Amino acid sequence: MQDERTERDFTARSEEDQQAFIEQTWCDQCQQENLGMSNPREYLLKGIVFIEGDCNRCGGVVLTELTEDDF
Numbered sequence: 001m002q003d004e005r006t007e008r009d010f011t012a013r014s015e016e017d018q019q020a021f022i023e024q025t026w027c028d029q030c031q032q033e034n035l036g037m038s039n040p041r042e043y044l045l046k047g048i049v050f051i052e053g054d055c056n057r058c059g060g061v062v063l064t065e066l067t068e069d070d071f
Contacts, residue, residue, distance in 0.1 A: 003045075003046060004045075005043045005044070005045045006043060006044040006045070007041070007042070007043050008042040008043055008044055008049065009042065010040050010041065010042035010051065013042075018040070021037075021040065021051050021064060022036055022037055022038075022040055022053070023036050025037050025053075025055070025062045025064065026062070026064075027055040027057065027058065027060060027062055028060070029055065029058050029060035030055060030057050030058050030060070032057070035055055035056050035057045035062075036055075036056040037053030037054060037055060037056060037062040038053055038054050038056055039053050039054050040052070040053040041053065048065060048066070049065075049066040050063060050064065050065055050066070051063075051064045051066065052064075
């Protein structure tokens with residue numbers, strides 16, 4: 001079923017890609033960019049790939065939706 005979250009392996013990405021996704025972030029709580037994230041988790045939901053982690057400043061959820069430009 002496409003509504004279910006399917007975990008993916010974030011570490012399967014190149015080191016360069018991992019660093020870019022970890023560093024180039026936006027935190028809705030802090031209202032700031034590029035604070036970084038910890039504990040990145042990658043998953044597929046409704047046909048869209050997401051990388052989710054914790055904001056390095058406030059600990060809130062940081063969510064990145066990958067577009068075709070990111071592949």
